[in-house]
Amino acid sequence: MSLKPWREIARPHKDVLEGTFKQSEFAADITQVANGTATPEYQDAEKFFNRTFITEGMRLLLISVAQRLAGQGGDPVIQLQTAFGGGKTHTMLAVFHLATRKVSTDKLLGVGPLLDKAGIFELPQAQVAVIDGIKLSPSQPRKYGTVQVNTLWGELAWQLLGEEGYAMVAASDIDGTSPGKEVLTKLIAKAAPCVILIDELLAYVRQLELGQNYKGGTFDSNITFIQALTEALKAVPNAILLASLPQSELEVGGTMGQRALNSLEKYFARVETVWKPVATEEAFEIVRRRLFEYPGDRAEVEGISRQFSDFYRKHADKFPVETQSNEYFERMCHSYPIHPEVFDRLYEDWSTLDKFQRTRGVLQYMAIIIHRLWNSENRDALIMPGSIPLEDGNVRDKSIHYLSNGWEPIIEKEVDGPRSIPYDLESHNTLFGSVLAARRTTRTLFLGSAPSNSSQIVRGIDVEHILLGTIQPFQAIGIFEDVLKRLRDRMHYLYADKERFWLDTKPNLRREMESRKNNINERDELIPFLKEKVKGIFGSNHHFAGIHIFTPSIDVPDDYGTGPRLVVLPLNASYSRTEANQAFVAAMDILRHRGEQPRQKQNRLIFFAADFDVVSRLKDQGRIYLAWKSIADDITSGTLNQDLAHLNQAKRNRDGAEQTLKQLVREAYKWLIAPSESFSNGKPILNWEVVAISTTAPNVIQEIESRLKEEEWLIFEWSPIHLRNILKQWYLKNDIDEVSALKVWQDSCHYLYLPRLVNDQVFRNAINHGVASQDYFAFASGKDGDRYLGLSFGHNAISSIDTSSLLIDREAALSYLERIRPVAKPVEQSDDIVSSKPVVTEGTITKPTASDNNLEVTKKTIPAKKQFYASISVDPVKAKMDFAMIMDEVVQQFTSRLGVDVTISIEIQAKSSIGFDDGLQRSIKENCKVLKFSSAEFEED
Structure with missing residues (x-):
């Protein structure tokens, strides 16, 4: 089953598709709209509401404005205080178009239900004054014909009632002093119904240095004007003031800005209602409405979202807990075709950056991404963090615009692009390349960790959210888990702490590791180390007379031994079914020779070789482990000056490398090689019989013996x-x-x-x-x-x-x-004795029978023989065998009978013409003492 791509369901706006949008167009300008010079999407009320998603905060605000203008209550002063880019100006534009509309309200998408909710059947048009604190300057008066306007109150009066209005505050405007509450009340009442929109007020007031007098008045006179204005609005039932104040430190500015903000907030707080126009969840719809002309058929959107939701639930242990709820399914439907994880990372992580505007920044960023994906015919089911084409110059430039210096080369080398590590991994592994696993993973890592900094207690993004940002339904999760491990082992700017990963502009220790890795001497360091690791896989309980690891032929004994000898061939003598086998060459040398001498006991050797395809990885892993170990040791000893985070990284990588090394040793050494000979035309032909052992068996030596027994090689x-x-x-x-x-x-x-x-x-x-x-x-x-x-x-x-x-x-x-066989002979019987005698046949030892004890006495009684003496000289070379035979054939005849006492004495005589040396004498005496000889002496003659 396949997923339908987002491009076949949703369609972006024309300007996004064609890339004709201007980044500045996403920044609404209230003054341009008031002057009639804004772009159609902001200037035209009908188009504006078609592309505007009315959030819950905006809905309540517009209801309050409508009620106020209709004289049915509502709040007189509304302060829009949100984070940078939180939608303040956009909300003011909605109020502006609602108050000054040039078309009926039924043509303004979403406005009709608002008026119905407010109980207003006919909304009067209102006079609107727009005060833009960025456009106005305290030192530069504005000319309107013959009238020169100096102050904010002069500007307000002129916009509401023209020359008539200005005349009411002319004296105060010329002097730079605030008009009184009564004057402002009369001015506003005469202009009512009216709306006063003050945007970026702080930007104007913070320019007024204390103790300085400007054309626009003093700091105190402007603060007094705001106080009087808010009080006057309470007295006019069909007039309303909306003012925006910043929430972020970036917008506040320096000390003067903070002083001005504190003063403004103090006076606004007396009468104002604070509205926060955009909630995070609502931002989904804002962005979608602005960027997509048609977000897709509801049934198709739900179908795609359901497949994602079911996939997350099926693999619940791999994805964040929040994905298991039906609420997350609804979020996917609302944000389609953009995955909720994109919004979460932008609003939760990137919005913490000083230069990143919440709504405007997301719009600008996503417009560039969608344009690039559309043109590249992206076939993803959703636009996910892993979809962001960071190899594109425009996308990359917009991404790093908000970040500190140093990110561009990191993206090119380690995140995305034809020269990057992920691209190289995918080029050499078709399993990764088929789903762009490496690049999707690094893109997700970048989006989730680039805004983080070293001062954060918890940095980066966990594995669950990495998988959430990369994998689509019907893809194998294991591929992405594997590629993450590969990336961790290769990237220089990727950090990992337990299950969290992040990118940083400061290189990790991998470059130091690779430098040390390349300097490891193979003969003196690597091979001896790997020899010990190979030795560690064999136990002690086995039938081999010896296990000889990387041993030269001269050091492999040529004896009968207590068992065969297992010769573990060195790494450069590996076995391959396809390559030329160095294993046979090395084994042949040991089989035929012991050093420079010919080997005799050839059938006592069995060989164990590494797999050719694993050897290079094993050597590389050995170097990696040694490099990480040396780094960890040097940081611990103070030789290498690094912080605790790097020490933890070194230890973690060292331990991980060791574990991988153990697995590779087992994977490498798997081939049992047994030599044998057959005959052809009477001539022996050497054969090499080879079989692989299981690399997962718990006991290597038992597995070897089991296979040898199974193959009947042993x-x-x-x-x-x-x-x-x-x-x-x-x-x-x-x-x-x-x-x-x-x-x-x-x-x-x-x-x-x-x-x-x-x-x-x-x-x-x-x-x-x-x-x-x-x-x-x-x-x-x-x-x-x-x-x-x-x-x-x-x-x-x-x-x-x-x-x-x-x-x-x-x-x-x-x-x-x-x-x-004995031949039967007639027995002559005398008149006195009838007897039966054992027959001794030459060449055999005959044992007595039961009849030997029952001799029949007839005429004469023979005295019984009650003692036996015997002596024998034995060949000292064959003494052990001869003594055993004497015990079996003679002594045992006596000891097997009741009432027979047997005494055995051993007499040993040894003579030497040159005499016995002191060492031999001492050894013989000690042994005789232990064996409890009754006497044991050396004599001179």
């Missing part, structure tokens, strides 16, 4: 059938029936075409499970001639593997057992 459990297949394929063939078990294990560590086992325990477990039955292979602890020692076949009896251990082909083991 064997954690090995079935004996697989071991038998390996034996058949590579060892037990061509009439070879046996192979060294230790060689098979070591070969699996050497050769890439063999399975890669986690450790030797996996190998032993496979053997144990295999010899538990007679289905796979047999195991022998050694061989003496053609006899197998410690044969295990059909029962689990393997304890260790050494150089003598053998794995025997299944068929060969069965044949061997058949060959050594």
